[in-house]
Amino acid sequence: MAKLSACAAVSSLLLLLLLLSAAAPPKIEAVAAAASSSYCSIFSFGDSYADTGNNPIVFRRHSIAVNPVMRPPYGATFFHRPTGRQSDGRLVIDFIAESLGLPLVPPFLARNDDRGFRHGGDNFAVGGATAIDASFFHRDDPPGGSIFPLNTSLGVQMQWFESLKPSLCGGNTYKGCKAFFGKSLFFVGSFGANDYLLYMGNRTVPQVRPIVPDVVATISIAIERLITHGATTLVVPGIIPFGCAPPVLVSFANRDPAGHDPTTGCLKGMNDLVTHHNTLLREAVHGIRAKHDDDDVKLVYADFFGPVMEMLTSPAKFGFEDVFEQCCGGPGKFNYNPKVFCGDPGAVTCKDPSKRVFWDGVHLTEAAYRHIAAAWLSSII
Ligand SMILES: *[C@@H]1O[C@H](CO)[C@@H](O)[C@H](O)[C@H]1NC(C)=O
Numbered sequence: 001m002a003k004l005s006a007c008a009a010v011s012s013l014l015l016l017l018l019l020l021s022a023a024a025p026p027k028i029e030a031v032a033a034a035a036s037s038s039y040c041s042i043f044s045f046g047d048s049y050a051d052t053g054n055n056p057i058v059f060r061r062h063s064i065a066v067n068p069v070m071r072p073p074y075g076a077t078f079f080h081r082p083t084g085r086q087s088d089g090r091l092v093i094d095f096i097a098e099s100l101g102l103p104l105v106p107p108f109l110a111r112n113d114d115r116g117f118r119h120g121g122d123n124f125a126v127g128g129a130t131a132i133d134a135s136f137f138h139r140d141d142p143p144g145g146s147i148f149p150l151n152t153s154l155g156v157q158m159q160w161f162e163s164l165k166p167s168l169c170g171g172n173t174y175k176g177c178k179a180f181f182g183k184s185l186f187f188v189g190s191f192g193a194n195d196y197l198l199y200m201g202n203r204t205v206p207q208v209r210p211i212v213p214d215v216v217a218t219i220s221i222a223i224e225r226l227i228t229h230g231a232t233t234l235v236v237p238g239i240i241p242f243g244c245a246p247p248v249l250v251s252f253a254n255r256d257p258a259g260h261d262p263t264t265g266c267l268k269g270m271n272d273l274v275t276h277h278n279t280l281l282r283e284a285v286h287g288i289r290a291k292h293d294d295d296d297v298k299l300v301y302a303d304f305f306g307p308v309m310e311m312l313t314s315p316a317k318f319g320f321e322d323v324f325e326q327c328c329g330g331p332g333k334f335n336y337n338p339k340v341f342c343g344d345p346g347a348v349t350c351k352d353p354s355k356r357v358f359w360d361g362v363h364l365t366e367a368a369y370r371h372i373a374a375a376w377l378s379s380i381i
């Protein structure tokens with residue numbers, strides 16, 4: 001009972017703030033629902049599938065001048081401006097926050113205050129982030145090689161979270177944090193797509209497969225650490241079938257000795273790699289859940305693969321068309337062009353993003369994320 005009233009008190013304050021602030025996009029109906037939601041805030045770790053605005057800040061800190069994500073038409077469908085989200089609108093985490101009556105989860109790196117309490121939680125996810133530390137991927141680099149991945153791995157995101165912890169739960173006590181984090185929803189992922197695609201470099205799919213257990217172990221360690229900090233509800237997303245994504249279909253076809261799936265046209269070896277990751281991750285989640293059987297921990301594996309595959313194989317059911325054509329980018333095969341990114345001059349944008357699954361290549365449209373959020377929500381509430 002104390003749990004519900006604590007959230008209700010915060011949300012009425014928030015409602016007031018929203019009414020006072022004409023600039024904020026008011027989601028009054030969503031806020032009104034907060035009193036009935038059992039979560040007070042959301043904490044999120046991940047890559048571009050979950051990043052609500054950290055990536056542009058990381059780029060600025062590394063003096064990387066050009067970031068196509070910060071140009072139109074990113075954000076055009078919902079925010080009407082680029083926000084750092086790699087989509088035309090909302091991501092899965094945005095839809096889930098709305099459905100729970102919570103504010104959209106703000107990017108951690110945009111905090112400019114004294115790190116005092118802020119309702120709504122924090123999003124530590126960064127576009128381009130890997131699970132495994134960045135240094136692993138730089139081992140084979142020649143001098144002056146790529147600066148990617150940047151220093152934003154899951155371990156770094158955990159450090160950011162831990163730096164914030166004392167201010168979130170009034171000191172660093174397990175009891176105080178348990179009370180606060182126990183009312184919070186944690187997302188750990190997705191992670192892995194960047195690990196595999198970056199490590200691929202000049203390797204083949206079978207040569208990448210051996211790092212899958214390391215990626216999954218890194219995610220498992222983070223989950224355990226969050227539980228130790230007092231997290232009780234954690235959602236762990238798998239990876240999308242990136243063997244179907246336009247840039248992968250075009251650029252990695254010759255790295256995949258298994259070739260194309262005869263029915264879908266997706267790269268078989270690539271999707272087997274993803275399935276291997278998802279299977280190990282699901283097993284790891286079940287293992288951790290069993291270990292914490294008595295601790296009132298709710299740990300959910302969220303399927304990112306199945307819903308995307310369903311949209312690609314039964315597009316009409318969802319109102320989608322030309323599902324292998326990315327909406328923004330190109331011109332080129334599948335509207336993908338390795339030299340022209342979405343947001344670049346010369347990029348082509350589809351007329352109706354709500355009819356497409358892929359937005360700018362590996363990332364999805366708001367329409368696709370909406371369906372995935374609906375699929376996940378049933379297991380969260
Ligand atoms: C990466 O970021 C973490 C956390 O901010 C920091 O402690 C670490 O020194 C950084 N590593 C490098 C190589 O910059």
Ligand SMILES: *[C@@H]1O[C@H](CO)[C@@H](O)[C@H](O)[C@H]1NC(C)=O
Pocket residue numbers: 201202
């Ligand atoms: C990877 O392949 C590219 C072009 O195919 C080549 O230029 C580069 O030297 C290769 N790198 C390594 C480390 O083999």
